[in-house]
Amino acid sequence: MTTRKEFSIPFSGLKIGAHTFEFQIKNKFFESFEYHEFNEADISVRVKLNKMTTVMELDMSAEGTVNVACDLTNEPFDQAITATLRLVVKFGEEFNDEDDEILVIPHGEHQLNIAQYIYEMLVLAVPPKRIHPGVEDGSLQSEVLQKLEELQPKETKKNDKNKTDPRWDALKDLLTDK
16 A cells, blocks of 8 residues: 655755655555545656755656546546646744645754645646547447437527517517607
8 A cells, every 4th residue: 555655755864956756656645645536547756856955946747647537428538647846845933834835844854745745736637627538539439428419409490580589579660660
């Protein structure tokens, strides 16, 4: 099982400068947050940590796929996702993560757990409306689509512009009787 401890970066032993960390995210990561929207996940996350004397900058980027159910047909498909997140870490009196882009951690800390930030970045990278690519290009064959096609209205009413509703004809006379 994936534990969130794997996403702790021990920055106290790192030299000043740039450092890169890579993480492979699978579905167990999301399950540890009790998030069950994905059938499968295969995402690579790269974290570039730039350590300076008073602050640290984290540039996170992710690329991969999550297997989700289509909102229209409920057919599973692989949704490609890419995401980036920039985070500035400062040192202060107490922990404060109220700002989306600035994290304040206590002076005595020696490591930083970024699991929550990775989780939020990846969940927000998935489009709110998940539509199977086969629905958009017409190549998907499913029972749901066949049923929707059967239930689709067969006739469309033609709108004749010359034909008017007789209930409104009296009102038109009022406009022309001046």
